[in-house]
Amino acid sequence: MELLGWIIVGLFAGALARLVMPGRSPGGCVLTILLGIAGALLAGYVGRLLGVYEPGEQASFIGAVLGAIGVLAIYRFFAGRT
Numbered sequence: 001m002e003l004l005g006w007i008i009v010g011l012f013a014g015a016l017a018r019l020v021m022p023g024r025s026p027g028g029c030v031l032t033i034l035l036g037i038a039g040a041l042l043a044g045y046v047g048r049l050l051g052v053y054e055p056g057e058q059a060s061f062i063g064a065v066l067g068a069i070g071v072l073a074i075y076r077f078f079a080g081r082t
Helices: 002-020 028-050 061-079
Strands: none
Touching: 002 028, 002 061, 028 061
């Protein structure tokens, strides 16, 4: 159930990251939302490693958005090089 919560938060985080980082995205809207899900999962994992989140606690929406922006920025960096 916890993973499903991260995925739902990631959907919204990916959409918000797309709004924060305008411009042409190499993968389109669906890939941006998938990267948002990856960013939310990353934020939750890193937050647990740093002791910010307890086991069973979902990443905050702000952390998920920051994770999504980070993953999207890394993706755009490497996708734009080709």
